Amino acid sequence: MHTALKTSIKHIILIVLLLTVLKSPAQAGHTEVTEWQGDKNGAVSITYDDGNINQFKYALPIMERFKLPATFFIITGGIPGSKYHGRFIGRPVKEIIGESATVPTNAQNFLERCSAAGYLGFKGTITYHTKAASLYDEGKTTEAYHLMDELYKKVRDGNFKPGYEPSNEVLQEKGSTWADFRRDAALGYEFASHSVTHASMPALDSVNIDYELEKSKAEILDKLGAKYTFSAEVPYGYENQRVMQIAYKIYPALRNRMPEPWLKEIDRASKETPGNTNKDYIQWQRGATTKTPLPLMQAWVDTAVAKTNTWLVLVIHGIDGLGYEALPHTLLNTYFTYIKAHENNLWVATFGNVTKYMREREATVIQSKVDKHEILINLNSHLNKAVYDVPLTLKTFVPDEWKWVGIINGKHIQRIKVLREDNESFVIYSTVRDQITLVKE
Numbered sequence: 001m002h003t004a005l006k007t008s009i010k011h012i013i014l015i016v017l018l019l020t021v022l023k024s025p026a027q028a029g030h031t032e033v034t035e036w037q038g039d040k041n042g043a044v045s046i047t048y049d050d051g052n053i054n055q056f057k058y059a060l061p062i063m064e065r066f067k068l069p070a071t072f073f074i075i076t077g078g079i080p081g082s083k084y085h086g087r088f089i090g091r092p093v094k095e096i097i098g099e100s101a102t103v104p105t106n107a108q109n110f111l112e113r114c115s116a117a118g119y120l121g122f123k124g125t126i127t128y129h130t131k132a133a134s135l136y137d138e139g140k141t142t143e144a145y146h147l148m149d150e151l152y153k154k155v156r157d158g159n160f161k162p163g164y165e166p167s168n169e170v171l172q173e174k175g176s177t178w179a180d181f182r183r184d185a186a187l188g189y190e191f192a193s194h195s196v197t198h199a200s201m202p203a204l205d206s207v208n209i210d211y212e213l214e215k216s217k218a219e220i221l222d223k224l225g226a227k228y229t230f231s232a233e234v235p236y237g238y239e240n241q242r243v244m245q246i247a248y249k250i251y252p253a254l255r256n257r258m259p260e261p262w263l264k265e266i267d268r269a270s271k272e273t274p275g276n277t278n279k280d281y282i283q284w285q286r287g288a289t290t291k292t293p294l295p296l297m298q299a300w301v302d303t304a305v306a307k308t309n310t311w312l313v314l315v316i317h318g319i320d321g322l323g324y325e326a327l328p329h330t331l332l333n334t335y336f337t338y339i340k341a342h343e344n345n346l347w348v349a350t351f352g353n354v355t356k357y358m359r360e361r362e363a364t365v366i367q368s369k370v371d372k373h374e375i376l377i378n379l380n381s382h383l384n385k386a387v388y389d390v391p392l393t394l395k396t397f398v399p400d401e402w403k404w405v406g407i408i409n410g411k412h413i414q415r416i417k418v419l420r421e422d423n424e425s426f427v428i429y430s431t432v433r434d435q436i437t438l439v440k441e
């Protein structure tokens with residue numbers, strides 16, 4: 001047979017097969033976890049970085065009024081009462097300073113010098129660490145080494161005032177207390193780690209990365225509880241592989257980057273918008289700056305509503321003149337009003353809860369058994385139930401003659417109406433249990 005004809009026959013067979021699959025109604029009993037909780041079209045997480053005091057003074061009351069959840073990535077070292085503060089783990093810094101007089105910075109000593117840079121006993125040295133880390137992460141190693149040589153020479157020459165000066169982000173957190181955070185956590189906000197000192201981790205050696213991440217986790221565990229040790233954001237949004245590998249041993253979820261093969265991530269710097277993908281989910285991070293027009297911020301929300309697989313993760317830093325790219329709280333008020341107005345189609349949840357839901361959905365295997373008047377459903381997942389506790393939303397197809405269904409979820413019984421769409425009958429309901437019985441009523 002002619003090749004072109006052969007190909008077009010193949011195409012026709014494929015189309016017919018596809019139509020058959022698409023048209024065949026789901027069998028009664030067939031159950032799936034909906035893409036998002038509440039069978040919403042999309043998800044949005046509002047996240048705040050740096051624990052800036054104005055976030056709690058001005059933005060939190062607006063969210064409280066709208067009952068919108070959010071995640072706060074806090075820097076733990078500077079909060080009054082914290083056990084763990086910024087420090088350098090390594091040899092005495094005097095030895096390192098002394099050695100720098102004769103040995104130029106190189107691949108062998110760079111991480112040590114940069115890890116120690118903020119703790120040499122002088123004020124104003126931390127900016128050298130921040131800049132060198134950024135250069136090093138971009139592969140500009142020679143420039144990064146030169147910057148360390150410059151810093152250590154200035155230290156040896158006595159160009160800095162003695163003392164310790166933390167990063168600006170730590171200073172902007174001033175005014176927040178653990179008691180405030182405990183009260184806000186009780187209202188339903190998620191607290192998460194943003195390290196001990198807002199360190200630039202690509203330029204820390206592994207011992208000092210461990211310290212920044214492990215001790216901020218220990219602090220949050222001690223002050224707020226285990227529930228708030230799920231999520232973290234390594235400062236400056238770094239996606240450095242060495243850092244990510246260490247961080248994933250300490251925190252199950254990182255806003256920087258997730259390891260899941262079923263998740264596509266579009267980071268804040270990218271100009272890409274959520275399009276077609278063969279992945280189940282897209283995490284779309286957007287951070288408004290002072291130049292971002294409100295209609296564009298609203299269009300992000302529209303996109304999350306219009307797509308079915310998009311999780312919009314909003315990143316907010318400064319508020320009302322304090323902090324990086326500070327947004328006026330009046331703008332946030334208008335923006336949150338817009339998000340609230342789309343809540344029918346949009347699941348607004350913390351970073352941790354959306355992560356948990358997606359993982360629970362991907363990990364759950366469902367079996368169902370259909371009798372004449374009831375359907376037994378069994379969920380199976382390898383995830384730790386003590387951590388992965390976000391209620392799943394299930395969609396179960398039922399026989400056409402069923403009009404009302406009793407959902408038996410442990411001792412809890414709920415009566416719901418059967419929905420009909422595209423000649424199929426189904427019910428949508430929420431569960432935290434592994435065994436559910438649906439009874440025809």
Ligand SMILES: [Zn+2]
Pocket residue numbers: 049050169194198235236
């Ligand atoms: Zn930050």
